[in-house]
Amino acid sequence: MSQVAALPTRRDEDFRYADLAALTPLWPVAAEQVRVPGGEAQTMTLILAGGEAVARELVVTLGAGASFDLRVLNANGAYGRVALRAELGEGANFTLGAAQLAAGEQVLEIVTQVVHAAPDAVSRQIVRSVAGGQASVNYLGKVLVAKGASGTDGEQSVRAMLLDRTATANARPELEIHADDVKCAHGCAVGELDANGLFYMAARGIPPETAKRLMLQAFVAEAFAGAAEEEALLEQALAALEAML
Amino acid sequence: MLQITDLHATVADKPILKGLSLTINPGEVHAIMGPNGAGKSTLGYTLGGRPGYEVTGGTVTFAGQDLLALEPHERAAAGLFLGFQYPVEIPGVSFLQFLRESLNAQRRARGETELSGGAFLQVAKLRAGLLKMDLDMLKRPVNVGFSGGEKKRAEMVQMGILDPKLAILDETDSGLDIDALRVVGEGINTVMRQPGKAVLLITHYQRLLDYVKPDFVHVLAGGRIVRTGGPDLALELEERGYEAVAA
Numbered sequence: 001m002s003q004v005a006a007l008p009t010r011r012d013e014d015f016r017y018a019d020l021a022a023l024t025p026l027w028p029v030a031a032e033q034v035r036v037p038g039g040e041a042q043t044m045t046l047i048l049a050g051g052e053a054v055a056r057e058l059v060v061t062l063g064a065g066a067s068f069d070l071r072v073l074n075a076n077g078a079y080g081r082v083a084l085r086a087e088l089g090e091g092a093n094f095t096l097g098a099a100q101l102a103a104g105e106q107v108l109e110i111v112t113q114v115v116h117a118a119p120d121a122v123s124r125q126i127v128r129s130v131a132g133g134q135a136s137v138n139y140l141g142k143v144l145v146a147k148g149a150s151g152t153d154g155e156q157s158v159r160a161m162l163l164d165r166t167a168t169a170n171a172r173p174e175l176e177i178h179a180d181d182v183k184c185a186h187g188c189a190v191g192e193l194d195a196n197g198l199f200y201m202a203a204r205g206i207p208p209e210t211a212k213r214l215m216l217q218a219f220v221a222e223a224f225a226g227a228a229e230e231e232a233l234l235e236q237a238l239a240a241l242e243a244m245l
Numbered sequence: 246m247l248q249i250t251d252l253h254a255t256v257a258d259k260p261i262l263k264g265l266s267l268t269i270n271p272g273e274v275h276a277i278m279g280p281n282g283a284g285k286s287t288l289g290y291t292l293g294g295r296p297g298y299e300v301t302g303g304t305v306t307f308a309g310q311d312l313l314a315l316e317p318h319e320r321a322a323a324g325l326f327l328g329f330q331y332p333v334e335i336p337g338v339s340f341l342q343f344l345r346e347s348l349n350a351q352r353r354a355r356g357e358t359e360l361s362g363g364a365f366l367q368v369a370k371l372r373a374g375l376l377k378m379d380l381d382m383l384k385r386p387v388n389v390g391f392s393g394g395e396k397k398r399a400e401m402v403q404m405g406i407l408d409p410k411l412a413i414l415d416e417t418d419s420g421l422d423i424d425a426l427r428v429v430g431e432g433i434n435t436v437m438r439q440p441g442k443a444v445l446l447i448t449h450y451q452r453l454l455d456y457v458k459p460d461f462v463h464v465l466a467g468g469r470i471v472r473t474g475g476p477d478l479a480l481e482l483e484e485r486g487y488e489a490v491a492a
């Protein structure tokens with residue numbers, strides 16, 4: 001994710017599913033640097049919920065033993081992109097908890113590259129996306145374990161829920177490992193709301209819209225569990241869900 | 246209270262119910278017994294309005310309304326409770342939240358006022374206590390990590406809180422040990438053996454009927470009721486098997 005002056009094309013891996021027309025006026029996107037010094041802990045909350053296209057690019061560097069907890073609510077009314085490159089020092093701890101809520105013809109995406117540059121760092125990425133209408137939600141995430149970064153623990157948990165047959169989810173968790181003694185897990189699932197659960201709720205008297213809302217709320221909440229601003233994130237996510245249903 | 250006349254239903258285009266008729270009056274307990282695959286759960290799901298269970302003939306009236314014209318959640322608000330043979334897990338939604346939504350949705354639909362958080366908790370505590378279930382268990386996500394028996398007890402706690410007119414209980418006794426069976430039986434009696442209420446027990450075994458005494462026992466085979474009798478019929482079934490009795 002180096003600074004490319006030229007506008008990306010579909011051939012660029014990281015922009016494969018991007019809304020290039022919406023991206024054009026935003027280009028080039030300036031990288032925002034975040035440095036977490038060794039031993040320190042920082043948190044960050046990004047909420048994209050406006051009506052204009054947004055593209056953010058974060059470059060995060062974690063020193064030895066540093067921790068960084070990033071939560072993202074991507075419910076932008078137009079194209080919304082959060083790209084992130086994180087480089088983890090020895091024993092660093094990185095968390096990404098992100099929810100994307102897309103309706104209409106929105107394109108929302110999260111693109112990450114997490115580099116375990118030194119031993120014993122931990123990264124956890126949880127991404128929960130919901131798409132209805134003709135919308136698409138994308139996650140492209142690469143975990144790169146550098147040579148010598150033994151004891152790495154990297155996790156990517158990526159799930160998407162499609163509310164309509166016309167909605168799309170692209171999920172591509174990737175691993176590139178150049179070290180031994182590494183624990184990397186990735187799970188990726190695209191599905192629909194559980195019909196059995198919906199009928200169970202209906203059988204108790206819960207109308208379909210409320211049942212959907214309850215299930216989606218629970219689904220999205222997984223991305224925000226343990227966040228410093230959990231309440232506020234959930235509230236905003238709920239408002240965005242409400243608008244979608 | 247419930248009048249089923251010549252009900253035909255298909256699942257995935259396969260005819261399962263083939264002319265089933267049954268009348269349940271207020272105050273009555275009916276038991277439906279029958280071999281595996283007879284269509285017992287299909288009857289419950291069809292009455293509950295589960296998508297995919299298509300009614301191809303017959304009528305069902307419930308509390309003076311055309312039951313089949315109602316959406317599933319409207320049937321619940323009208324006073325129908327379906328106890329599931331396999332209760333469904335809903336990750337991330339707590340039982341308390343789920344039940345409060347359920348009860349208040351039903352009350353709204355009936356034009357009643359909603360219960361406050363405090364008032365709801367009191368009802369929940371009372372009904373959980375009746376089924377010897379710790380209220381703390383209801384703070385957990387719906388059925389997630391519950392044992393088979395706990396799920397069945399939780400179904401009865403739900404029934405107690407929702408306080409239906411008619412409860413259709415699909416194999417509520419399966420997965421219960423002897424002690425839990427007694428607790429569940431007593432729970433059903435306390436909640437449902439009330440004036441103006443009725444129960445339809447779907448079961449394989451006689452043992453639940455020792456606790457919840459049925460007024461009528463029906464044998465369901467091949468998608469129809471092939472025999473009806475009193476409580477003795479259940480004992481006869483236990484002794485001689487479905488094949489001999491249904492023949």
Ligand SMILES: Nc1ncnc2c1ncn2[C@@H]1O[C@H](COP(=O)(O)OP(=O)(O)O)[C@@H](O)[C@H]1O
Nearest residue numbers: 256257259261280281282283284285286287288
């Ligand atoms: N979803 C389904 N798709 C196809 N066939 C089904 C489905 N559910 C039930 N059936 C069939 O319907 C018949 C009745 O099943 P069920 O009502 O579950 O019986 P019971 O509860 O009496 O054991 C069985 O032959 C079963 O295989």
Ligand SMILES: [Mg+2]
Nearest residue numbers: 285286287330
């Ligand atoms: Mg069954």
